[in-house]
Amino acid sequence: MLHAAVVRSPHAHARVRALDLSRAREAPGVRAVLAPGDCDALDETAEFEGRAVVAVAAETFGQARAAAELVEVEWEELEPLLDPEEAVRRGSLVGEPRRYERGGYERGLAEADAVVEAEYRTQTLNHNPLETHQCVCEWRGDGLDVYISTQYIWGVRDDVAAAFGLPPDKVRVICEYMGGGFGAKNGAGGYVTLAAELARRSGRPVRLALTRREENVGGGNRNATIQRVTAAAKADGTLTALGGEFICSLGWGGWLASTAGPMQLLHACENVRTVEYGAKLNLPAMAAFRAPGFVEGTWALECLLDKLAAELGLDPLELRRRNYANVDTMDGRPYSAKELLECYRRAEPHWERRHEVRARSDATWKRGVGLASQIWYGGGGPPSYAWVRVGSDGRANVVTAMQDIGTGTRTAMAQIAAEELGIRLERVQVQVGDSSRGPFASISGGSSTLPSMGPAVRAAAADAARQILEIAEQRFEREDGTLSLRGGEIVSPDGTTWPLEEITGLLEDGQILGKGARGPNPAGMRVLTFGVQVAEVAVDVETGEVVVERIYAVHDVGRVINPLGARSQIEGGIIQAMGHTFSEARLDDPHRGTVLTKTLDAYKLPTIADVPEIVCELIDKPDAQLTNLGSKGLGEPPIIPTAAAIANAIRDATGADVTSLPITREEILAALREARERERVGAPSA
Amino acid sequence: MRLTVNGEQHELEAPFGRSLAEALRDDLGLTGTKVSCGEGHCGACTVLVDGAPHLSCITLVHTVDDRAVTTIEGLRDHPLVDAFVRCDALQCGFCTPGQIVSASALVEANPSPSSDEIRHAMAGNLCRCGTYPRIEEAIRTWRD
Numbered sequence A: 001m002l003h004a005a006v007v008r009s010p011h012a013h014a015r016v017r018a019l020d021l022s023r024a025r026e027a028p029g030v031r032a033v034l035a036p037g038d039c040d041a042l043d044e045t046a047e048f049e050g051r052a053v054v055a056v057a058a059e060t061f062g063q064a065r066a067a068a069e070l071v072e073v074e075w076e077e078l079e080p081l082l083d084p085e086e087a088v089r090r091g092s093l094v095g096e097p098r099r100y101e102r103g104g105y106e107r108g109l110a111e112a113d114a115v116v117e118a119e120y121r122t123q124t125l126n127h128n129p130l131e132t133h134q135c136v137c138e139w140r141g142d143g144l145d146v147y148i149s150t151q152y153i154w155g156v157r158d159d160v161a162a163a164f165g166l167p168p169d170k171v172r173v174i175c176e177y178m179g180g181g182f183g184a185k186n187g188a189g190g191y192v193t194l195a196a197e198l199a200r201r202s203g204r205p206v207r208l209a210l211t212r213r214e215e216n217v218g219g220g221n222r223n224a225t226i227q228r229v230t231a232a233a234k235a236d237g238t239l240t241a242l243g244g245e246f247i248c249s250l251g252w253g254g255w256l257a258s259t260a261g262p263m264q265l266l267h268a269c270e271n272v273r274t275v276e277y278g279a280k281l282n283l284p285a286m287a288a289f290r291a292p293g294f295v296e297g298t299w300a301l302e303c304l305l306d307k308l309a310a311e312l313g314l315d316p317l318e319l320r321r322r323n324y325a326n327v328d329t330m331d332g333r334p335y336s337a338k339e340l341l342e343c344y345r346r347a348e349p350h351w352e353r354r355h356e357v358r359a360r361s362d363a364t365w366k367r368g369v370g371l372a373s374q375i376w377y378g379g380g381g382p383p384s385y386a387w388v389r390v391g392s393d394g395r396a397n398v399v400t401a402m403q404d405i406g407t408g409t410r411t412a413m414a415q416i417a418a419e420e421l422g423i424r425l426e427r428v429q430v431q432v433g434d435s436s437r438g439p440f441a442s443i444s445g446g447s448s449t450l451p452s453m454g455p456a457v458r459a460a461a462a463d464a465a466r467q468i469l470e471i472a473e474q475r476f477e478r479e480d481g482t483l484s485l486r487g488g489e490i491v492s493p494d495g496t497t498w499p500l501e502e503i504t505g506l507l508e509d510g511q512i513l514g515k516g517a518r519g520p521n522p523a524g525m526r527v528l529t530f531g532v533q534v535a536e537v538a539v540d541v542e543t544g545e546v547v548v549e550r551i552y553a554v555h556d557v558g559r560v561i562n563p564l565g566a567r568s569q570i571e572g573g574i575i576q577a578m579g580h581t582f583s584e585a586r587l588d589d590p591h592r593g594t595v596l597t598k599t600l601d602a603y604k605l606p607t608i609a610d611v612p613e614i615v616c617e618l619i620d621k622p623d624a625q626l627t628n629l630g631s632k633g634l635g636e637p638p639i640i641p642t643a644a645a646i647a648n649a650i651r652d653a654t655g656a657d658v659t660s661l662p663i664t665r666e667e668i669l670a671a672l673r674e675a676r677e678r679e680r681v682g683a684p685s686a
Numbered sequence B: 001m002r003l004t005v006n007g008e009q010h011e012l013e014a015p016f017g018r019s020l021a022e023a024l025r026d027d028l029g030l031t032g033t034k035v036s037c038g039e040g041h042c043g044a045c046t047v048l049v050d051g052a053p054h055l056s057c058i059t060l061v062h063t064v065d066d067r068a069v070t071t072i073e074g075l076r077d078h079p080l081v082d083a084f085v086r087c088d089a090l091q092c093g094f095c096t097p098g099q100i101v102s103a104s105a106l107v108e109a110n111p112s113p114s115s116d117e118i119r120h121a122m123a124g125n126l127c128r129c130g131t132y133p134r135i136e137e138a139i140r141t142w143r144d
Helices: A061-070 A086-092 A105-112 A153-164 A190-202 A212-218 A262-267 A295-312 A316-322 A340-352 A355-360 A409-421 A450-476 A501-506 A565-581 A642-654 A665-681 B020-025 B080-086 B098-110 B115-122 B130-142
Strands: A002-006 A014-020 A029-035 A050-057 A071-078 A098-102 A114-124 A134-140 A143-148 A172-175 A207-209 A226-235 A240-248 A271-278 A363-377 A383-388 A394-397 A428-431 A484-486 A489-491 A498-499 A512-517 A529-540 A546-556 A613-618 B002-005 B008-011 B047-050 B050-054 B068-070
Touching: A002 A061, A002 A190, A002 A212, A014 B130, A029 A061, A050 A061, A061 A240, A071 B068, A086 A226, A086 A271, A105 A226, A105 A240, A105 A484, A105 B080, A114 A190, A114 A295, A134 A190, A143 A153, A153 A172, A153 A190, A172 A207, A172 A529, A172 B080, A190 A207, A190 A355, A190 A642, A207 A394, A226 A295, A226 A428, A240 A262, A240 B002, A262 A271, A262 A295, A262 A484, A295 A316, A295 A363, A295 A642, A316 A340, A316 A363, A340 A355, A340 A363, A340 A529, A340 A546, A355 A363, A355 A642, A383 A450, A394 A409, A394 A450, A409 A428, A409 A450, A450 A489, A450 A512, A484 A501, A529 A642, A546 A565, A546 A642, A565 A613, A565 A642, A565 B130, A642 A665, B050 B098, B080 B098, B080 B130, B098 B115
Parallel strands: A002 A207, A143 A172, A240 A271, A394 A428, A546 A613, B002 B068
Antiparallel strands: A002 A050, A014 A071, A029 A050, A098 A271, A114 A226, A134 A143, A134 A207, A226 A240, A363 A529, A383 A394, A383 A512, A484 A489, A489 A498, A529 A546, B002 B008, B047 B050, B047 B068
16 A cells, blocks of 8 residues: 655645656655646645645655655745635625525614624634544556545545546445544545545555644634624514624635524524625635534624623523524424423523522632523435345344444444334444445434434334234234334234244345335424523633533434433533634634644644533434434534533623633633723613 | 564564554554554554553654553453443544553553543543543443
């Protein structure tokens, strides 16, 4: 196997003036070198740092790296566009601005007793999965095998097939295990094309793994935002208008995630006006990152709502209840199920702790409690398929070409099949991760894996169970449809039981093959997920240090399949949110547009020492309208409301309004100064 | 040079500058040790050298000549492995070998570590999935 290294642009905007590959080609161990013109993934013009220019494959990674160092590039530096507001002014946008309006926004403002406005900002974030983007490409005859760390093997198959003009099934994509994605690994990406082309030219398998520094530049990111938002309400708290201008720093590509989504969907409000801009800048392109848009938008919206509650002198929880949406806010469709009110009810005792928490404040450490709610998709959808194979030993094998990105999908699928077949979990095996060894399966993204795949697996297991029971009914001379599978046995209503193996054993080498497909989502209904989080914080008003002492989370995602795994998803989401709330930020050189935080030393992920007490609860009520399973996804919801809940707790503790993420000590101290100033001048009357 | 890994002696020809992680993964095929950052910031590549945690990605293989290296493969039967599974202390699992190696050194020195001691000892092992509460529980209950 050969190893690849990539020469990339060190500049945010530049053109190759001259390129000399002669020394690289002759370096020890080098087997293939690609330059612009050899492969679409290479270019002589770099519109962002990290743009690939040359790729080298050599016998060892060290040799590839050394050869890459010998590539001589003469760059002509060009002026980079880095300011998102300037980009909007100049019309440098990815796609058209997205405008949305319902009702009469101006009328809503005019009717209001209170109007609050604020500007919130969020930073650029890197996914930083601990396994960087990587693949091994190997040509076999006229077909290509791609071993890859991905969230979507079928997407990789199609991307790579298109890049090489191959029929899709000539590309086999394998991902048995992978080291995290969080949205950054939803497709193939140029690095796979490079590895495949290097493999084609060298006739050898080629491994291309991004280094951590490459990952922190070009591995994708959650785009920064500037959000100028307004909320208006009657004295009783009824929202009369919500509005916002959202400027998203997408970089040189990507797509405009819905930052206005929470404002449009979360609370009932007749008059809403939003405009979103995707600023095209000389920076690496964004990629989906765990609830893209909604993490950023919920931060602004839910902080703004607390500001409004303060202005109105209303309890923030009560304000949210008074604006509860009973039907979809955008088109009036009924929800397939919605337990947000129940989330509020269960959150109440945790919210009530604020009196006791505040009372523990002293001169230096101020304590407070804040909450935020959350809305997101997560209903999944068709198509997705699964097979269930039952052998003569009565064991079942679930086969589907999905991938488990670490969310415990294998276990959940095994549970679903085991329940349907009435056998123990240990008797079910799950085979995933190979596009040539199973039917089409959904992407592991958008909180869709379980709600998309689970129903297909259940249907396949039900199909297998039906066939087993038909044989049993014939053999035991029972009426059709009278027998069932339970506890590893075939059960008759009269109490007679037979071991499952008594029927499956007849098969010898034969097998029962069950097939299942994911059905459609309920027509005319909106399928969404909901939740509430309550944060307790202590703020050192002298140093600006914030300690999150406790987070309570309650989420409504329909039926819960694996409570242990579900708790892990909630905790993981909250901990990742702690990262973007306090420590994580990609910092760019403001003049050159190059990334300054390329290492895990500079880009600060949360550690085990940063974790607060986390209390999780799930409503766990099946969505009766949604598929044969009633389950929605939980990968994304828990990361959405945390930052706002924490900021609202900081406001509760100190009166300080924080408006930028990450919340640094500097930010806290400045917000405290502003709060003191407001108090000195006298608070405006509500 | 000689490299003793998980009690087994290996004769190895390694160029100067080769890291212990490269030697383990590429020369000995012990791919349980993961390289995530390659510069000693994340802890994924942690192995034991004479019982003490070392970051194998920034340890030159020649510096451990004749010393005892333990990798995750050598801890296959350690009760911590089951504890991690029982407590759901991993999601994607990429950091897990390093977590378990670090934890094994901790419980060897301190079989009943407090929450603070666990957090102190494990703060150098990053987990992007955020399984920290589960990791803490696994270490607290490793003998159960």
